[in-house]
Amino acid sequence: MAFFNRLSQSARNVAGTTVRVSTPIRHKASASAAAPKLVPDEYDGPLVKTQVPGPKTQELLQRMDNITRNTGTIQLFADYKASKGNFLVDVDGNRYLDCFNQISSVPLGYNHPALIQAVSSPDLATSMINRSALGVFPPGEYPGRMEEALLSIAPKGLECVQTMMCGSCSNENALKQTFLQYRTKARGGAMPTQEEYDSAMHNQLPGAPDLSILSFNGAFHGRTIGMLSLTHSKPIHKVDIPSLDWPASDFPALKYPLHQYEQENRVEEDRCLQMVRDKIAEYAAKGKPVAACIVEPVQAEGGDHHATPYFFIQLQKILKEAGAAFVVDEVQTGGGIAGTIWAHEQWNLPEAPDVVTFAKKLITGGYYYKPEFAPKLAYQVFNTWMGEPTKLIMLEAIVDTIKKDNLLEVVQNSGKIILSGLEELQAKYPQFLSRARGMGTFIAVDLSSPETAADIVTRGRKAGFILGTCGKQSLRLRPALIFQSQHAEMLLDELDHILSEL
Structure with a gap:
């Protein structure tokens, strides 16, 4: 299992904010096996420009709270126009590899060409305007x-x-x-009686x-x-x-x-x-x-x-x-x-x-x-x-x-990479990880405590990765069907980095 190197990562300061810029370099074996992007103009990786949550998100959060008084679950405000493939962009311009995928509900990632074409059809406009019972x-x-x-x-x-x-x-x-x-x-087989x-x-x-x-x-x-x-x-x-x-x-x-x-x-x-x-x-x-x-x-x-x-x-x-x-x-x-x-x-x-x-x-x-x-x-x-x-x-x-894109095969391949990678991390950090399990890319691993699980999700988001939790202390992954081997390796490399810092 080849993870990304971190040798090319750097940090710079913009307007007093530490910005982590990830430009990972692949191991040679991994680079040669990299699959072509399923979304042609997809970003190459995460990019964090501001603190997370950023200033625009915090401003919008306050406005939203004034409206609903029910904002305890909001993590960020998204810029869906700028989001592509497996990458979600927020209103502050931060770019995240989305491994949780709107609670597992977006099949082809963000702004997939096939869906843009489908929703651009006159049939969809007619259906929306004349919403039928x-x-x-x-x-x-x-x-x-x-x-x-x-x-x-x-x-x-x-x-x-x-x-x-x-x-x-x-x-x-x-x-x-x-x-x-x-x-x-x-x-x-009879119908209901009058009684x-x-x-x-x-x-x-x-x-x-x-x-x-x-x-x-x-x-x-x-x-x-x-x-x-x-x-x-x-x-x-x-x-x-x-x-x-x-x-x-x-x-x-x-x-x-x-x-x-x-x-x-x-x-x-x-x-x-x-x-x-x-x-x-x-x-x-x-x-x-x-x-x-x-x-x-x-x-x-x-x-x-x-x-x-x-x-x-x-x-x-x-x-x-x-x-x-x-x-x-x-x-x-x-x-x-x-x-x-x-x-x-x-x-x-x-x-x-x-x-x-x-x-x-x-x-x-x-x-x-x-x-x-x-x-x-x-x-x-x-x-x-x-x-x-x-x-x-x-x-x-x-x-x-x-x-057309053999996405079930993509899921099976990425799932094997993620699960085997988690098993390697589990062996490397037994004090933190246990019970890696999954089918396809429907994958989870247990953390040592609920606090550790929450900490990893928070650290991941600050580094440009959206992760989820479930149960008492499990980290869960729910990527899109277009989540490929290169995305799996980005994720594993980041988890390795986070665990090394704990």
């Missing part, structure tokens, strides 16, 4: 766009797809369909059935009221918000690298699977049967917890035996960052999950599902927008670029 007045081209943009990448075995606005509402409506299917099945219609209006049985959804400790499925009942990652998400009495099972706490701890990890996964069985039985006895289970391929917000294919195969089997739907939340892992379009492809399930939700890198929200989970009555799953037609115009260009 897709549930009642969709544009004539919408079915074709859904076929091209969504059905062309559908998970194997899932024939139906519904668009939504965001990840949380995708999960909400997907689970509504599992409730509808569960009750329809319980009635032998059920009447009692539903008063939130009472039998029209408002006492069903439950199983989730996992450490999970994150969104911030809407229903999804918060299934989210168990951070207290700040849930405190002061009423919650539904729904079961949560333990998610496996595995040792990494997985191939070195197969026996220990199998014991842990079997323990969690038994807990799933116990929770299903417990809630059935309480009169709150589990209608569905929702699970992330990797528990992202909770700390990038992984499980093996064995766990998910067995989980699907347990749910099938219990008559509960198997819902896979791919809001964060879907769209190629795992090295495959869908992370669950790597499990080799005997059959498709019942429902797969998505958002983030796929631009629009939504979910795929088996035909038997389709609503039986109009307006059971409905809202004004039911998605955003302009997003499918963009998604067509994204899907085409993924295929």
Whole structure:
């Protein structure tokens, strides 16, 4: 693994501010292997001109705080016109290698030519001006766009797809369909009775059935009221918000690298699977049967917890035996960052999950599902927008670029470089790093403490690198699909430098 040299780095002083200018020189082996840029006019590296946050950002932050009184999460104000490829530029002119990627939601980086071309089309302008309520007045081209943009990448075995606005509402409506299917099945396929219609209006049985959804400790499925009942990652998400009495099972706490701890990890996964069985039985006895289970391929917000294919195969089997739907939340892992379009492809399930939700890198929200989970009555799953037609115009260009530029291969290659590099750094700095893990470029490593994780993110930003955290003390990486080997080496070199200074 060849990192960048730091021999050519220098510091200079501008208007009393120390400016770090990085002009790294590659090792010869690395230089010869450098891939051509996927965004032709992309910057060569980070550039920090001011203190971070800079004066313009601080001024805008004060103005924003006067407006919202809710600015505690803002890190910088961006200049999106100047941003290119993997590099985000702020209003002070500082340039960052973005390894967190708007919380993993920008698939092709900033101002990708294919997307600029797509949004410059008259079709997009027409769609924006005449924003349609897709549930009642969709544009004539919408079915074709859904076929091209969504059905062309559908998970194997899932024939139906519904668009939504965001990840949380995708999960909400997907689970509504599992409730509808569960009750329809319980009635032998019959429609609701008049008694059920009447009692539903008063939130009472039998029209408002006492069903439950199983989730996992450490999970994150969104911030809407229903999804918060299934989210168990951070207290700040849930405190002061009423919650539904729904079961949560333990998610496996595995040792990494997985191939070195197969026996220990199998014991842990079997323990969690038994807990799933116990929770299903417990809630059935309480009169709150589990209608569905929702699970992330990797528990992202909770700390990038992984499980093996064995766990998910067995989980699907347990749910099938219990008559509960198997819902896979791919809001964060879907769209190629795992090295495959869908992370669950790597499990080799005997059959498709019942429902797969998505958002983030796929631009629009939504979910795929088996035909038997389709609503039986109009307006059971409905809202004004039911998605955003302009997003499918963009998604067509994204899907085409993924295929044309072999971006899944790019992700796989960069992921191997990052993960092996983190393992080297882990061996070099065992007092700070442990448990490097990932799939594709969906990667994390644990730090020695929450304070150390926060310090590394802060130091990285001051040096021109945007990083993220998750769980209690994990550093997480969520780059764009165009994050190449040269970007991976810039990142690893900077982490090496930061760790050497700690």
